[in-house]
Amino acid sequence: MSRIKDLQKNLFGGTTSNARQFGMIFTLVAIVLLFQIWTDGLTLTSGNLIAVAAQYSYILILAIGMLMVIVAGHIDLSVGSIAAFTGIVVAKAMQEFAIPWPPAIVLGLVVGALIGAWQGFWVAYVGVPAFIVTLAGMLLFRGGNQYIGNADTVPVPTGFRQIGAGFLPEVGPNTGYNNLTLLLGLAACVGVVWREWKARRTRREMNADAAPMWISALRLAVMVGVIVFATLRFAGGRVGTSLPISGIILIALVLAYSFYTRNTVGGRHIYAVGGNARAAELSGVKLKRVNFMVMLNMSVLAALAGMIFVARSAASGPQDGLNWELDAIAAVFIGGAAVSGGLGTISGSIVGGLVMALLNNGLQLEGVGIDKVQMIKGLVLLLAVALDVYNKKQGRFSIIGSLLRQFRRDGPASPPSDPGSATTPDKARVAG
Amino acid sequence: MTDAPVLLEMRSITKTFPGVTALADVNLVVRAGEIHAICGENGAGKSTLMKVLSGVHPHGTYSGGILYQGEEVRFGGIRASEQAGIVIIHQELALVPGMSITENIFLGNEPRRRGAIDWKAAQRRALELMELVGLQEDPDTLIKDIGVGKQQLVEIAKAFAKDVKLLILDEPTAALNEADSRHLLDLLRGFRDRGITSIIISHKLNEIAAVADFITILRDGRTIESLDVRADGVNEDRIVRGMVGRELSSRFPEHTPHIGEVFFEVRDWTVRHPISADRLVCKGSGFTVRRGEIVGFAGLMGAGRTELAMSLFGRSYGVHLSGQVFKDGKEIQLRSVAEAIRHGLAYVSEDRKAIGLNLLDDVKTSMVAAKPSKISTYGVIDPVLEHRVAEEYRESLRIKTPSVDEGVTKLSGGNQQKVVLAKWMFTDPDLLILDEPTRGIDVGAKYEIYGIIQKLADQGKGVIVISSELPELIGLCDRIYTVFEGTITGDVPRRDADPELLMKQMTSTKKTPTP
Numbered sequence: 029m030s031r032i033k034d035l036q037k038n039l040f041g042g043t044t045s046n047a048r049q050f051g052m053i054f055t056l057v058a059i060v061l062l063f064q065i066w067t068d069g070l071t072l073t074s075g076n077l078i079a080v081a082a083q084y085s086y087i088l089i090l091a092i093g094m095l096m097v098i099v100a101g102h103i104d105l106s107v108g109s110i111a112a113f114t115g116i117v118v119a120k121a122m123q124e125f126a127i128p129w130p131p132a133i134v135l136g137l138v139v140g141a142l143i144g145a146w147q148g149f150w151v152a153y154v155g156v157p158a159f160i161v162t163l164a165g166m167l168l169f170r171g172g173n174q175y176i177g178n179a180d181t182v183p184v185p186t187g188f189r190q191i192g193a194g195f196l197p198e199v200g201p202n203t204g205y206n207n208l209t210l211l212l213g214l215a216a217c218v219g220v221v222w223r224e225w226k227a228r229r230t231r232r233e234m235n236a237d238a239a240p241m242w243i244s245a246l247r248l249a250v251m252v253g254v255i256v257f258a259t260l261r262f263a264g265g266r267v268g269t270s271l272p273i274s275g276i277i278l279i280a281l282v283l284a285y286s287f288y289t290r291n292t293v294g295g296r297h298i299y300a301v302g303g304n305a306r307a308a309e310l311s312g313v314k315l316k317r318v319n320f321m322v323m324l325n326m327s328v329l330a331a332l333a334g335m336i337f338v339a340r341s342a343a344s345g346p347q348d349g350l351n352w353e354l355d356a357i358a359a360v361f362i363g364g365a366a367v368s369g370g371l372g373t374i375s376g377s378i379v380g381g382l383v384m385a386l387l388n389n390g391l392q393l394e395g396v397g398i399d400k401v402q403m404i405k406g407l408v409l410l411l412a413v414a415l416d417v418y419n420k421k422q423g424r425f426s427i428i429g430s431l432l433r434q435f436r437r438d439g440p441a442s443p444p445s446d447p448g449s450a451t452t453p454d455k456a457r458v459a460g
Numbered sequence: 461m462t463d464a465p466v467l468l469e470m471r472s473i474t475k476t477f478p479g480v481t482a483l484a485d486v487n488l489v490v491r492a493g494e495i496h497a498i499c500g501e502n503g504a505g506k507s508t509l510m511k512v513l514s515g516v517h518p519h520g521t522y523s524g525g526i527l528y529q530g531e532e533v534r535f536g537g538i539r540a541s542e543q544a545g546i547v548i549i550h551q552e553l554a555l556v557p558g559m560s561i562t563e564n565i566f567l568g569n570e571p572r573r574r575g576a577i578d579w580k581a582a583q584r585r586a587l588e589l590m591e592l593v594g595l596q597e598d599p600d601t602l603i604k605d606i607g608v609g610k611q612q613l614v615e616i617a618k619a620f621a622k623d624v625k626l627l628i629l630d631e632p633t634a635a636l637n638e639a640d641s642r643h644l645l646d647l648l649r650g651f652r653d654r655g656i657t658s659i660i661i662s663h664k665l666n667e668i669a670a671v672a673d674f675i676t677i678l679r680d681g682r683t684i685e686s687l688d689v690r691a692d693g694v695n696e697d698r699i700v701r702g703m704v705g706r707e708l709s710s711r712f713p714e715h716t717p718h719i720g721e722v723f724f725e726v727r728d729w730t731v732r733h734p735i736s737a738d739r740l741v742c743k744g745s746g747f748t749v750r751r752g753e754i755v756g757f758a759g760l761m762g763a764g765r766t767e768l769a770m771s772l773f774g775r776s777y778g779v780h781l782s783g784q785v786f787k788d789g790k791e792i793q794l795r796s797v798a799e800a801i802r803h804g805l806a807y808v809s810e811d812r813k814a815i816g817l818n819l820l821d822d823v824k825t826s827m828v829a830a831k832p833s834k835i836s837t838y839g840v841i842d843p844v845l846e847h848r849v850a851e852e853y854r855e856s857l858r859i860k861t862p863s864v865d866e867g868v869t870k871l872s873g874g875n876q877q878k879v880v881l882a883k884w885m886f887t888d889p890d891l892l893i894l895d896e897p898t899r900g901i902d903v904g905a906k907y908e909i910y911g912i913i914q915k916l917a918d919q920g921k922g923v924i925v926i927s928s929e930l931p932e933l934i935g936l937c938d939r940i941y942t943v944f945e946g947t948i949t950g951d952v953p954r955r956d957a958d959p960e961l962l963m964k965q966m967t968s969t970k971k972t973p974t975p
Contacts, residue, residue: 234847292839293832300829303818310776310807310815311830311883312798370820 052363052379052412059383063390070393071386074265077258081275082193082340084385086111086333088278088378090356091363092285093329095377098360099289100322101302101369102151102158106165107356108349110327111334113169114139118335119182119344129188133335140331143169144324152319161323166353174346181345184338191277192339196270205263206270213259220251274336281329286374298322302369358405359384362412383408466527467492467657468626473512473524482508483522483681490626490674493655495648497668499699500678501929506661509678510628514548515541529625545625549615551634557604561595562586564603565618589617593647609640616647627651628659633667634762645671663760665696665967677702697960704930704959711907712935715914719938720751724891724922729783731771741767741778743946749891749922754913756937757926758962764946765926766810769893773807774800787890801830804890808880808897810926816880817868824850824864826879831887853882857912874905881912891922898932910936930959942966 063071070076090107097104118136121127127135143165150161196208203210224244231239262271289295300308301318309315333352338344363380365372384405391401468490475483483505490496498506511517513526515535526533528544535541541548555564562579565586570577586599595613603611612632619627629648633641641664648658648671662668668675675694677684684702687694725748733739741764749755757765770777772785774797785792787803794800800807809816817826827850828835835846850864857878861871868876877897884892894913898906913936917923927933933940934957942950942965950965 230844233844235851291841291843293836293841294839296825296829296832296841299820300818303820304815306815307818308829310773310797310809312774312796312801314796314798370818 051415052376052383055412056379056383056386059386059390063386063393067390067393071390072261074261074269076389076393077261078265078269078272080385080389081262081278082272083389084381085272085274085278086336087352087355087359087385088381089281089329089333089336090352091359091377091381092281092374093326094353094356095360095363095365095372095374096285096289096298096322097158097326098357098365098367099302099369099372100298100319101305102319102322103357104147104158104162104323104326104330105353106147106162106169107326107330107333108352109166109169109173110140110143110330111337111349111352112173112344112346113143113176113334114331115334115338115344115348116173116177116182118188119184119338120176122185122188123182129185132188133191136331136335137328140328140334141324143331144327145320147327148320148323151323152316158323162353173344173348177344177346179346181343183343188335189339189342190273192274192336192341194273194339195268196273196276198268205260206265207263209263209270210259212271212276213255213263216255216259217252220255221248224248274340277332277336282374282378289374294321299370302371304370355384356381358409362409364416380412464491464493465530466490467529468513469527470509470513471525471527473509473522473526475508475512475517475522481681483512486524486678486681486683488676488683489686490657490659492657493652494673495652495658495660495671497672497675498659498661498678499665499668499675499703501703504678504703505681506678507630508681510548510630510659510661513541514538514546514628542622545623546628547619547622547624547626548628549612549619549630549632551631553608553611553615555603555611555614558602560600560602561590561597561606561614561617562599564614565589565621567618569621585621586617589620592620593617594643607640609636609643612636612640612644613647624656626657626659628661630661631663632660633662633664641667663967665699668699669694669696675699679703700960700963704963711910711931713907713911713914717754717938718752718918718920720753720920722748722750723788724749725786726772727784727786729768729772729785730781731767731778731783732781734778740781741946742771742783745783745943745946745948747941747948747951749924751920751922752917753939754917754923754925754937756933756940757924757943758930758933758940759928759943759966761928762945763943763966765943766895767946768943769807769895769924769926770809772800773797773805773893776807801887801889804888805893806830806884806887806889806891807893808884808895810895810899812876812880817876819869820867822865822867823854823859823861823871823879826868827853827864827882827886830883834886849886850882853885857882858908872901872905874901874909877901877905877909878912881909885916889921891924892916893924893926895926896928897925898927898929906932930962933957934959934962944968 060071090111094104094107114136117139118132121135122129122132147158147161147165150156151158196206198206200207224247228239228244262275289298297308297313297318300311300313301315305315308318330349334349337348341348359381360372360377361367361380362383363372363376363378365377387405387408388401391404396404466489468488470486470488473483473486473488474481486505486509488496488498488509498509500506508517512522513535515537518536519534526535528546533541533544535544538548556567559567562582566577566582571581571585572578573581583599590597590599590613593613593616595610595617597606597610603614606614616627632644636644645667648660651658652673660668660672669689672689675687675689677687677699679702687698687702692698725746727746729742729745730740731742733741745768747755757768759765767777771780772794774794776797785794792803794803794805813819818829821829824846828846832841835842835849847864853859854861854864859871859875859878859882861875868879871879881894881897897913898909901909913923913925925933925937934954937957938954940950940952940954940957940962941948942952942962944966949968950962952962952965
């Protein structure tokens with residue numbers, strides 16, 4: 029058992045918080061294999077993979093923002109409505125005022141930022157729970173979409189459609205593959221090798237034992253193998269198709285936000301606020317600003333996702349973005365984030381989102397109706413989180429569980445009480 | 461009185477928590493129909509003993525026996541002890557603010573008729589109980605609309621609704637004003653005349669001396685003595701002596717202070733409570749700290765020491781009304797925590813789990829949390845540097861952890877406290893405010909933390925130690941301020957520091973002239 033654990037830890041470079049992701053990656057692989065067999069190999073064809081990437085990239089973009097919102101201890105129910113609202117504003121702007129598409133995209137992002145500032149203001153500075161603020165926003169901006177668009181669809185010009193339905197151009201010699209996608213794949217391979225090498229060097233500088241060489245090699249082999257496979261599939265589709273532009277946007281965002289959440293002070297502050305807001309505040313973290321920025325960022329990403337969706341469907345409509353918030357939230361929780369905040373990773377949320385996406389896709393390929401797909405997705409979400417709760421109760425890798433034990437252990441210390449809170453106005457009382 | 465039958469006997473109760481012995485061989489004998497007071501400093505084990513008695517710490521988690529009404533009892537939880545007629549009323553009242561007096565009295569114990577709550581009977585019974593405790597109110601009044609004193613009476617009425625035989629009151633008068641306190645104490649005397657037994661835990665020694673028949677004194681989790689108030693002619697001084705003990709053992713590392721100039725001064729610091737506008741938690745407090753000096757703040761709970769510290773530390777508590785802060789002769793503004801950190805202040809909170817640490821973090825992340833700019837460039841964290849910093853503190857503070865990547869919850873209380881100290885040492889402070897730095901940690905770790913504090917002072921930093929343990933302050937500090945009800949009532953240099961003197965200044969509004 030401990031050998032397996034060691035392997036798991038070494039392979040995925042993980043601490044306890046990665047344990048659930050580890051499980052999710054296996055779930056993902058299992059789902060892929062299951063559908064691959066069930067659909068007679070249809071799941072992993074070039075055409076299907078390209079379609080999945082184009083169809084679900086905007087949900088995954090939302091999951092990035094949602095992860096940060098949930099880590100900070102909030103929730104955002106308004107992302108679908110914000111996406112729809114931004115979509116119609118941008119579509120109308122291009123249709124009525126003949127704004128070219130590049131400034132229209134900037135306009136969309138600005139609209140997202142303004143909406144985010146509005147919601148962030150209520151959450152961070154007034155102190156209204158995000159659940160309420162964004163529930164209000166959900167109604168407000170859904171209504172706004174229908175008001176501006178007259179509850180009608182508005183088409184968007186071809187140039188704009190590139191961000192949702194576009195592909196990398198065909199350049200260079202005819203290799204039978206999309207050359208730019210091949211180059212991207214090559215860059216990704218170099219990237220993971222470089223990262224592994226750097227990680228080993230860092231471990232050495234910390235005077236810690238790096239994982240054995242064969243573990244590194246195995247991990248690299250698996251990752252490079254997956255990248256090569258994906259590259260060939262995405263590059264080898266119908267001529268004129270490749271990794272979709274929206275997929276490239278998604279990858280860029282994942283890389284940037286992963287770096288931000290893991291390696292920067294700002295990212296760390298989000299986790300600090302979600303883990304213990306009062307402690308963060310007493311450590312000099314600007315609580316209000318963090319909350320404000322997290323909400324603002326979410327709305328900007330929602331605006332981007334909305335524009336990508338509109339671009340893909342060539343028009344903005346009143347039903348755009350319906351229930352997106354639920355998909356994004358589900359992805360984040362399946363990906364291992366804690367409901368109480370402070371825990372979760374971008375990569376986990378992406379894995380969670382991919383689980384949902386491939387489940388959706390595979391069931392649809394099999395011709396399972398939307399009704400049953402929803403039921404299955406609901407059960408998967410419940411099971412994923414229930415399994416985690418169960419594991420905690422069993423005392424296996426348990427994050428929250430270990431915290432509770434800790435509280436019980438320190439009986440003689442006084443019950444935690446906050447001198448600033450309203451219920452215990454007196455100084456925290458000393459047991460004894 | 462001494463002829464009355466023994467109602468309760470707790471025999472050699474020992475209760476340990478990992479790393480800490482909270483109770484060691486404690487004995488308590490309570491006779492029927494008496495008021496029995498339990499005294500002791502904060503952390504002496506009073507509350508733990510009551511938790512053992514009421515089943516909060518169920519049978520099997522402690523050793524020793526409890527005899528109640530002549531029989532050995534083994535309570536598995538609060539419900540079991542309440543069924544036996546033992547009711548404990550905690551400092552934090554367990555009332556639902558949005559419910560009426562009647563509803564609260566019968567909460568969880570509602571009189572029923574054919575499955576539905578019989579509100580008529582409840583109302584009738586509530587009126588009887590309210591008369592019993594001397595509470596004149598409409599029983600339909602909501603709890604939030606009556607004062608704390610009356611809320612306390614509702615709690616007692618609630619206890620009587622459960623047919624109480626032994627009433628335990630934990631700091632019942634801590635939040636009450638004079639008149640309410642007097643009423644409550646009269647009530648206890650009335651109960652005694654009716655044969656109801658009470659155990660009272662209180663810091664207000666004058667009240668205890670006035671109302672109690674017997675006093676059991678605990679110190680460091682041990683029974684020190686049991687006094688018969690009438691027979692032994694017990695007064696306050698006698699109780700204080702028992703509480704603080706005579707000897708100050710060598711629980712502190714040897715230290716020769718190197719005290720420099722005054723570098724930090726607070727003048728006329730007045731802060732009001734965050735919610736009640738008319739309640740001042742700091743009343744014109746002023747104090748000074750010299751370089752290399754360890755300054756103690758002594759006071760009972762609720763005296764306003766934490767409030768003073770937190771309001772200084774970037775206005776983290778209450779509403780600032782007036783006051784100035786000077787550092788190195790210049791006035792400084794401390795409007796936010798970030799500003800306070802920039803000016804070289806550090807505050808180690810009294811409750812490291814609730815507000816001191818993010819319990820989801822690992823050791824190294826916790827250590828750099830208050831000044832991440834030191835391990836980052838343009839906001840990007842340098843993991844190697846972070847690791848190196850954490851390793852340095854792990855070594856110099858001798859923090860016992862398998863690695864700095866370990867979650868902080870895996871560490872013992874003492875080691876967690878060292879992590880918090882490291883976190884604030886990392887901010888390069890000039891003045892460290894340590895609020896109850898040794899709470900809930902064992903003797904060995906305390907010794908090490910005292911050593912760290914002394915080392916910090918020797919580096920020329922000023923250190924303020926807020927503690928509820930007088931021996932700790934006397935053993936550690938170069939000078940001690942006493943605080944009572946938001947006012948600084950004394951400034952006692954080390955050579956004059958004496959538990960009895962301090963205790964007196966901590967419990968009286970009158971400023972005792974500094975000897």
